[in-house]
Amino acid sequence: MDLDLELGALAAQDGLPASMVWRLLRHPVARRQAALLRRDLTGEQMEEIIALGSARSLAMNRWVPAPVKARLAQHPEPVIRCAVAASATDEPPGLLARLAGDPDPLVRSFLTMNEHLTVDLMTRLAEDPDPSVRDWLPQHCRNAPPAVRRALFTDREPGVRGAALAFWSPPPDLLPTLLADPQTRVRAARHSxxxxxxxxxxxxxxxxxxxxxxxxxxxxxxxxxxxxxxxxxxxxxxxxxxxxxxxxxxxxxxxxxxxxxxxxxxHRGHTCRQPAPAPPALTREQAEALLARAGL
CATH class of the missing domain: 1.25.40 (Serine Threonine Protein Phosphatase 5, Tetratricopeptide repeat)
Known part of the structure; x- marks a missing residue:
């Protein structure tokens, strides 16, 4: 196996001693994997990850404490705020609403991926002034309420209406209009x-x-x-x-x-390739040998 891949797999392994995690943080691939997947990172390790430029991976980690997520939600780099928007809970209360008002539309688009969205936030995103945000909603908010779906089926932008048709069935009363519209007819035909x-x-x-x-x-x-x-x-x-x-x-x-x-x-009717099995966990001796081979 490639050395970077081996180190990345080790960085995500449960039960590593903190001293070994610190050594892995010196390697960029291992650091990103640790930042993304470890649930036992200490506050000092998180600070080190941020200082070394892997804040985006840390922002996507579901186990990162709410205060750290809230801090990263104010990061000047939009890509880091995107990661927070997709993964944060609403802690402190109002965090997700603040992200729904982020000046960068890509951050608001990533917020549509968040499984903690309330109906009020879905409604707000369905009314976002940027069509790219509204376009992301149907794919990621499969449980959107009927009012949100109707808003997107009747959106002024044909691309948004098409996105809604790709993931939801339209109400029967809207189907004739969507079929009659040349810009949505193809996708509407799937539901007719x-x-x-x-x-x-x-x-x-x-x-x-x-x-x-x-x-x-x-x-x-x-x-x-x-x-x-x-x-x-x-x-x-x-x-x-x-x-x-x-x-x-x-x-x-x-x-x-x-x-x-x-x-x-x-490719019609092809089946997806099965994911590769997870690598076996290393013993302490095997892990030490790998770190030594990597100069860590």
């Missing part, structure tokens, strides 16, 4: 019952959404199996309810010289 009109839409992205719909009728499935767009036909071929004979026919048509289409075809 399949219709012949949508299956014949001039935009192939709309037809792909119809082809992937779980309640696609057989008649529309057979219609889309003849679609001129290769990615529409591929969606039909990937359906679990497509008859084997039809799937075989479709597979024979799924060849292209277009590199983009080839990429999309290759």
């Amino acid at each position: 019952p399949p219709t012949p009109e949508l299956a014949r839409d001039p935009d192939p992205r709309v037809r792909r959404a119809v082809a992937a719909h779980p309640d696609l009728p057989e008649a529309l499935r057979d219609l889309l199996a003849q679609d001129p767009d290769i990615l529409v036909r591929n969606e039909i071929a990937c359906r679990a309810d497509t008859p084997p004979a039809l799937r075989e026919q479709l597979t024979a048509t799924l060849t292209t010289d277009d590199p983009v289409e080839s990429f999309l075809l290759a």
Whole structure:
């Protein structure tokens, strides 16, 4: 294993003596891992981490005491305030509200990731003057209340409305408007019952959404199996309810010289690689040998 990776893994290992943690703080990779993951950092170690330039990693550590988080929330570097915004609890009370008013929109965007947001704060972020902040809300606030969702489905910016459609189902009364809007029609089609009109839409992205719909009728499935767009036909071929004979026919048509289409075809329905197993914990003797090898 790479020496930096070994030191980083050791820095996150439970049960290390404080003297060994201090030595690891001298190594930049190990220091960042310790700052990010250790739950037993002392006040002096946190001060050392900040002084050595790893405040951002420390700000993301969920075990860092509230007073330290509050202090980092006032750091002049926005990236450090972003880390606090994504991970802090509301201690002292009002900290998250203060971050919701941060002058940097990226800090306010990172606040949408915070699992401690109240409904009032979600509502405030849904009304943020910067659309990039509103755009982040649907992805990270899956539990947003109906009023917040409606506000974003009717947002003046099409990108925000599209983000809402990517992660939430729209209220039935808003769906016709979102389907009629060329800027949201593609994503809205995912939430609409399949219709012949949508299956014949001039935009192939709309037809792909119809082809992937779980309640696609057989008649529309057979219609889309003849679609001129290769990615529409591929969606039909990937359906679990497509008859084997039809799937075989479709597979024979799924060849292209277009590199983009080839990429999309290759990755449709792929499975994510399993994460690598955590390295085994080192004994005290093994840890000392590793530190000696690293000159620590």
